[in-house]
Amino acid sequence: MLEPREERIVDEEVLRFILRADPQRLRTPASCIERISADSATYSHFFSKFLVTNKYCMPDWMLDVAQCKTLSDSHWSALQHWTVDAAPHETQRQINFHHFKESFGNAQLNVAECGVRDFSDQRRRQMTMSEYIDYWCRHRAMRADEGKTEAGLSPAEIEEAKAILYNKDWHYVKQNPGKIAYTLPLIFSDDWMNLHWDSRTDIDDDYRFVYMGPKGSWTPLHSDVFGSYSWSANVCGRKRWVFFPPEQGPLLKDKFGNLMYDIEEDQKVSASASAARGARPISCVQEAGETIFVPSGWFHQVWNEEDTISINHNWANACNVDLLWATLAKDFHAVQKELDDCKDTEGWDEQCQLMLRTLSGWNLVDFARFVAHLARVHLALLDGCDPAKRKGGDDDEESHSRAKSRLLLALFSLGRLARVAEDLLRYEAVARQVSGDDGELRFEAATFARLVADIPRIITAEVAEPGRP
Ligand SMILES: O=C(O)CCC(=O)C(=O)O
Ligand SMILES: [Fe+2]
Numbered sequence: 001m002l003e004p005r006e007e008r009i010v011d012e013e014v015l016r017f018i019l020r021a022d023p024q025r026l027r028t029p030a031s032c033i034e035r036i037s038a039d040s041a042t043y044s045h046f047f048s049k050f051l052v053t054n055k056y057c058m059p060d061w062m063l064d065v066a067q068c069k070t071l072s073d074s075h076w077s078a079l080q081h082w083t084v085d086a087a088p089h090e091t092q093r094q095i096n097f098h099h100f101k102e103s104f105g106n107a108q109l110n111v112a113e114c115g116v117r118d119f120s121d122q123r124r125r126q127m128t129m130s131e132y133i134d135y136w137c138r139h140r141a142m143r144a145d146e147g148k149t150e151a152g153l154s155p156a157e158i159e160e161a162k163a164i165l166y167n168k169d170w171h172y173v174k175q176n177p178g179k180i181a182y183t184l185p186l187i188f189s190d191d192w193m194n195l196h197w198d199s200r201t202d203i204d205d206d207y208r209f210v211y212m213g214p215k216g217s218w219t220p221l222h223s224d225v226f227g228s229y230s231w232s233a234n235v236c237g238r239k240r241w242v243f244f245p246p247e248q249g250p251l252l253k254d255k256f257g258n259l260m261y262d263i264e265e266d267q268k269v270s271a272s273a274s275a276a277r278g279a280r281p282i283s284c285v286q287e288a289g290e291t292i293f294v295p296s297g298w299f300h301q302v303w304n305e306e307d308t309i310s311i312n313h314n315w316a317n318a319c320n321v322d323l324l325w326a327t328l329a330k331d332f333h334a335v336q337k338e339l340d341d342c343k344d345t346e347g348w349d350e351q352c353q354l355m356l357r358t359l360s361g362w363n364l365v366d367f368a369r370f371v372a373h374l375a376r377v378h379l380a381l382l383d384g385c386d387p388a389k390r391k392g393g394d395d396d397e398e399s400h401s402r403a404k405s406r407l408l409l410a411l412f413s414l415g416r417l418a419r420v421a422e423d424l425l426r427y428e429a430v431a432r433q434v435s436g437d438d439g440e441l442r443f444e445a446a447t448f449a450r451l452v453a454d455i456p457r458i459i460t461a462e463v464a465e466p467g468r469p
Contacts, residue, residue, distance in 0.1 A: 003183075003184055003189060004183060004184055004185065004186040006043075006186050007402070007406075008043045008186065008189065008190060008409070009042075009043060009044060009402060009405045009406075010043065010044045010048070010405055010409055011044045011048075011405070012401065012404055012405055012408060014044060014047070014048045015405065015408040015409060015412055016463060018048070018052055018412060019408065019411065019412055019415060019459055019462070019463055020463055023052070023319075023322050023416065023419075024322075026052045026053055027052075027053055027054045028055065029245060030053075030055040030056060030245070030282075031282065032282065033056060033057060033058050033282065033284045034049075034055075034057045034058070035057070035058045035059075035060065036057055036058070036059050036060070037060055038059040038060055038061040038185060038187065038291070039060075041059065041187070043186055043187060046059075046187040047319070050293060050295070051229075051317070051319040051320075052319050054295040054296055054297075054298075054319075054320065054323070055295060056243060056292065056293055056294055056295050056298060057292075057293050058284065058286065058290055058291065058292055058293070059185070059187065059290075059291045059293065060289065060290055060291070061185045061233060061289075061290075061291040079181050079182050079235060081096060081103075082095070082096055082099065082100070082181070082235055082236075082309060083095060083096055083235065083236050083309075084096045092236055092237075092288055092306075093236050094236065094307075095212070095236060095307055095309060097136065097137055100129055100133050100212075101129065101130050101133045101134075103179075104129045104175075104176070105128065105129050105130035105133075106128055106129070106130070107128065107129040107170065107175060108126060108128060109127050109128065109129060109132055109167050109170055110124050110125075110126060110168070110169055110170075111124065111125050111126070111127050111132060111165050111166065111167050111168070112124055112165070112166040112168050112217075113125060113163060113164075113165060114163075114164040114165070114166050114213075114216070114217050114218055115163060115164055117220075117261060120220065120222070120258065120261060121220065122166070122220065125165075127165075129167075132165065132167050135160065135161065135165055136165075136214060136307075138160075138161040139161050139162070139163075139164075139165075139214055140214065140307070141161075142158075142161050143214075143215075149161075164213070164216045164217050164218075165214075165217070166211070166212075166213035166217035166218070166219075166304075167210075167211065167212045168209070168211050168213075168219070169209050169211075170209060170210045170211070170212070171205075171206060171208065171209060172208065172209070172210040172311075173206065173208040174204075174205075174206045174208070181311075182233075185231075187293075188231050188293075188313065188315060190317040190318075191313065191315040191316075191317065192315070192316050192317050192321070192370075192374050193207050193226070193228060193315050193316045194206050194207055194208060194313070194315065195374075195377075196370050196373055196374065199373060207225070207228070207313060207314035207315065208311075208312075208313045209311070209313070210309065210310070210311055210312070211232075211308075211309070211310045211311075211312055212308070212309040212310075213304050213307070213308060214304070214307050215304060215305060215306050215307055215308075216303075216304065217303075217304045217308075218301070218302060218303040218304065219301065219302040219303075220261050220262060220301060221252065221259060221261060221262065221263050221299055221300070221301040222259070222299065222300070222301075223246070223249075223298060223299050223300070224294065224296075224314055225314055225361060226314070226316070226324050226327060226328070226361060226362070227296050227297050227316075227320070227323045227324050227326065227327030227328075228296060228314040228315060228316045228320070228324065229293065229294060229295060229296055229314070229315050229316060229320060230294040230312060230313060230314045230315070231291055231293050231312070231315070232286070232291065232292045232294065232302075232310050232311070232312045233290075233291040233310060233311045233312075234286050234287065234288045234289060234290055234291070234308060234309075234310050235288065235309040235310060236288045236307075236308065236309050237288060237304060237305075237306040237307055237308025237309060237310075238285060238286065238287055238288065238304070238305040238306045238308060239285070239286040239292075239302055239303065239304055239305065239308060239310065240283065240284075240285050240286075240302070240303045240305050241283065241284050241285075241286060241292060241301070241302050242263055242281045242282070242283050242301050242302075243281065243282045243283075243284075243294075243298055243299065243300045244279055244280075244281060244282070244298065244299040244300070245298055245299075246296075246297035246298060246299070248279050248280070248299070249297075249299060251274055251277040251278055251279035252274050252279055252299055254273075255273075259299070260273075260274065263281065263301050264301070285305070295320075296316075296320040296324075297323055297327070317413070318412055318413040318415075318416040318417065319416070321371075321374075321416050321417060321420055322416060322419060322420055324367075325367070325420045325423065325424070327360075328356075328360055328362065328363075328364070328367055329423075331356060331359055331360040332352070332356050332363075332364060332427075334359075335352050335355045335356045335359060336352055338355070339351060339352055349428060349429055352429075353365060353429055363429075364424065364427055364429045364430050365429060365430060365433060365440065365441065367424065368421075368424055368430045368433070368434070368441055368444070369440075369441065369444075371417055371421050372441065372444035372447045372448065374413070374417060375417050375421070375447050375450075375451045376447055378410050378413045378414045378417065379414065379447070379450060379451075381406070381410040382407070382410045382411065382414065385403065385406055385407040385410060407462075408462070411455070411458065411459055411462060414451065414455045414459075415455055415456070415459050417451060417455075418451045418452055418455040418456055421448055421451050421452055422452050425448065425452065434448055
């Protein structure tokens with residue numbers, strides 16, 4: 001993954017205000033999608049208007065690629081290979097099927113069958129990229145001549161070609177470390193989730209995906225894994241999105257009390273259950289070259305209105321780490337309730353942690369490792385901001401203000417981590433490990449101690465006494 005070259009800088013004033021504020025009170029409701037020009041919007045703007053407020057928006061990142069303007073930046077060149085020039089009757093660049101088959105033919109994919117429900121997801125099947133591209137081309141041919149290509153095919157082959165198969169969750173970056181296809185946009189680059197998963201040697205996973213699917217492929221209603229943010233950039237095609245803010249979750253339940261699977265199905269019913277309860281969807285259309293920033297905990301359902309390829313990452317940082325924690329803590333309490341019957345049996349706590357990992361993808365100890373890792377990273381940054389330890393060369397005004405922003409940003413991250421850590425240490429499963437001799441977290445005892453004891457004090461002093469270097 002090619003990281004952006006610029007540094008993330010947030011205005012000092014903004015940071016001072018945010019350092020004092022309660023995270024929850026900074027979160028403001030949104031009623032429509034705001035388009036922002038990724039070229040002109042600064043990191044500071046995106047940080048204060050969308051990250052800390054948890055508001056969705058549509059940056060036009062990648063517009064150049066979609067409109068096939070001359071690309072001066074060679075980092076886009078691989079992405080250019082994914083599409084070919086528009087045919088005379090088309091307005092958009094088209095998918096380069098040949099390239100995907102030639103370059104990634106053996107890739108193992110976890111393809112969703114959009115017509116078959118499997119609990120809250122679509123049924124999955126394993127295919128190679130080569131098989132998937134063959135399917136997609138047959139599907140397109142059948143769609144184009146409305147069934148004439150069926151001649152000579154068996155009923156099973158016809159059914160297969162008519163199905164809507166969606167290649168989701170292709171770990172492009174992980175599977176192709178040598179083939180950099182895009183540069184991470186600066187506004188999405190403070191990504192603790194992928195930083196942490198990249199550092200884990202015991203797990204081979206990440207949250208960077210490519211999605212590709214024919215017109216009609218879709219993703220059921222959901223909010224994102226762990227309560228993370230996501231961003232989704234359209235390389236080609238068009239997506240339609242429907243959003244509901246987190247507080248409308250209770251209005252989006254089916255008759256069994258689970259989150260609805262297909263909001264469109266619900267809306268087809270004359271007295272739509274969600275509308276009757278007062279849920280208000282916000283819709284938008286995302287064209288090629290446009291990006292959607294999906295805030296934490298927002299429910300959304302997505303349809304590909306054309307054959308579409310997008311890049312999608314899940315991510316998190318200081319601005320939403322409390323929401324990640326709230327999501328996990330809620331799941332943990334649900335697991336405890338579920339296993340309440342056998343509360344007195346030996347190993348009950350471990351059992352709860354195992355079940356939590358299955359349900360949520362991680363448990364309290366995994367989350368504590370994540371918090372400790374990010375705390376170490378930011379404590380090192382803070383130490384690097386110490387004027388006593390810094391080498392010369394920072395004397396002009398601009399460098400001074402950058403250094404200040406760097407310090408405040410590190411403190412902001414540590415402050416948010418400290419709040420979460422304090423809460424986390426109240427849980428037996430974590431506290432025992434941090435203080436015990438045999439727990440996997442005992443190495444982190446010093447990190448937690450510095451985080452919880454020192455950081456709030458440094459922040460209070462910094463806020464009360466601005467101007468310290
Ligand atoms: O594009 C899709 O089908 C789903 C995307 C999505 O859910 C996301 O980016 O969070
Ligand atoms: Fe999503």
